[in-house]
Amino acid sequence: MSLLSVEDLVVRHGLLQAVRGVSFNVERGETLALVGANGAGKTTLLRAIAGAHPQASGRVLFDGADLSGAPSHKRVGMGIALVPEGRKLFVEMTVEENLLLGRTAGRPGDWTVDRVLETFPNLKPRRHARTGHLSGGEQQATAIGRALMSNPDLLLLDEVSLGLSPLVVDRVYASLQGLISSGTTIILVEQDLNRALAVSDKVICMLEGRIALAGDSKSVTREEVTKAYFGLHRKSAGGVSA
């Protein structure tokens, strides 16, 4: 049984159908990269899986259980944690306080504040600092750590490199590599295709709310993803080759 099965999922933003009948599976221990242009539906899809945005139709099955109607805090308790785009930290609270909050809706498990600080060593000296005073990289590490504190089976990472310098992104990804190696199942939205392909087992490229390409990250080419990304694989594109 797949850890996550998304079946014909439709998600709306008012008049706009942002996710249009998407289906895919994620196996336990896999890392899935979601790529696609702005407005393709990646963030909406992640938020719908996390229960942060209501689905219009379709199903999300987690470990065989239908999550339809389950609020986000219940999903955290079942083992799904979202690291939202923009981090959404409690900026007046310290790193430690943010991390401890992550545990409140979660499950019992091995993640502790100390273990998060070991995973993200740059946070160690900032343990008692207000997160509003942290650098972008430190904030991102705190946001990921807060999600880990709920002891998730599935970690949803939305644009973890957004707004960070390349050096800091390298550090964040080095820490993520440790999580991946330890068997954490991850779905990550990443704009940088090379990085997404390097870190993941499978890749899905979304276009206008649909899956334009799905494949094995090691075998799919940058050219194939580029065509799917821009919709240039369609006949209506006028035979444009990229």
Next chain:
Amino acid sequence: MNGSPNAAILSAAGIHKRFGALVVLDDIDFAMQADEAVGIVGPNGAGKTTLLSVLSGAFPPSAGTVAFKGGDVTSLPATQRCRLGLVRTHQVPKPFGGMTTFENVFVAASHGAGLKRDEAYEETLASLKLCGMLGVANRRAETLGLLDRKRLELARALAARPTLLLLDEIGGGLTDGEAGELVETIRELRRRKIGIVWIEHIVHILLQVAERLICMDAGKIIADGEPQAVMANPQVISAYLGGGPK
């Protein structure tokens, strides 16, 4: 304001736009002929909509000049540029609530184009017909669905009698069939010799109309030319998909 037949109908020189410390447009030079259909692409935050706003007069540039039909329009407000034939649509349709579709378009014909009552009436009907909206002419605009709101945005712009139409992401959120209808409408505008500048995230739609493509990134134009060549440009692909280590 008269230019020679070969002069650019719209040009921008040395355009900078800053919002506080944030530089959104960084020394943009742009020119187009009256009969061109120019597509503009680029990742979020590239400065595309801000450029359209500077060209249309919604924002003054921090530096640089905009010329339309041979005259300097840098200091003209959007309303006066609209009367000259430089008309834009907006990314998020904002119809006048409490008014019907017809009344929304009539406002554009009477105030945007400056037409008298009977002429504005005829222009309104023609624009509604072209955009396939006669059937919803008497519906209140706030009851329209997404496709019809986008059509209304286009119909309003057409009723202002543009020589040059600046389109900001009118394809977003449409189904394949709806996008096809939109492309057909814009092709009809091309047959009517209306110049087009079209910002669009949905590249495969844009490429069905654009004869020239510009890619922006971080406030600059990074590629400008034949659409296939621009989309195959490694710098353009990196702007979207990054170039991090594999």
